[in-house]
Amino acid sequence: MNYDDFQSDFMKENKKLKLLLVLILLTSTGLCASSFLEKRYFLYKGAPIFEERPLMEEVCRLSFMTLTEGTPNPHVIEKGILDLVEKEPFLLPIEKMLMVQSLEKNACKIVFTSNGKLMAFKIGMSESEDHPFFYKLTTLDEIPAKTEEL
Numbered sequence: 001m002n003y004d005d006f007q008s009d010f011m012k013e014n015k016k017l018k019l020l021l022v023l024i025l026l027t028s029t030g031l032c033a034s035s036f037l038e039k040r041y042f043l044y045k046g047a048p049i050f051e052e053r054p055l056m057e058e059v060c061r062l063s064f065m066t067l068t069e070g071t072p073n074p075h076v077i078e079k080g081i082l083d084l085v086e087k088e089p090f091l092l093p094i095e096k097m098l099m100v101q102s103l104e105k106n107a108c109k110i111v112f113t114s115n116g117k118l119m120a121f122k123i124g125m126s127e128s129e130d131h132p133f134f135y136k137l138t139t140l141d142e143i144p145a146k147t148e149e150l
Contacts, residue, residue, distance in 0.1 A: 039130070056135050060108040060123050061100045063137035068092040077137045078126065090140075092119075106135075111145055120145035 063076040070091050072082055092114055099111040106127055111120045124139030 055133050056106075056125055056127075057100045057102050057108055059135040060102075060110065060125060060137070061097070064110050064121065064123060064140075065094070065097075067137070067140070068094055076135070081137060081140070109143070118145040118147060 059076050063073065066073040067077065067081075067085065067090055070089055072085050074082060077085075095113045095115070097110070097112045098118075099109070101109045101111075103109050103122065106125045108123050108125065109120060110123060111118070113119070120143050122139075122141045122143050123137055124141075125135045126138045128134035128136075
């Protein structure tokens with residue numbers, strides 16, 4: 001085998017390897033991109049836990065507590081509410097939290113005592129479309145508190 005034949009065979013094999021490397025690189029890039037861009041869906045057969053929405057109740061309690069203490073948590077409160085609280089603080093001393101209850105799909109009710117008075121608030125929440133368990137406080141309305149509900 002002379003040198004020219006060896007060089008020719010080497011170049012052919014080298015081109016095949018380069019082509020194979022490019023194909024593998026394109027395939028792996030496509031697979032990585034599709035795995036990063038796909039939506040994730042959760043399958044769970046215990047439907048009652050999602051109807052009760054315990055996580056929303058906890059986010060509701062946490063967002064309301066941080067709001068009334070004067071240190072609003074931006075992870076659980078919408079930016080519009082944060083801007084309002086920055087202009088005019090919402091400070092309310094909570095003596096005892098009596099009830100946190102999920103009302104409808106994106107709302108909960110908080111009943112507590114403050115300065116010896118029974119108070120209640122209806123809190124509207126927004127749910128993220130990308131992450132089904134991510135909630136933020138969007139509205140806050142005072143409602144009449146009824147002692148018979150406790």
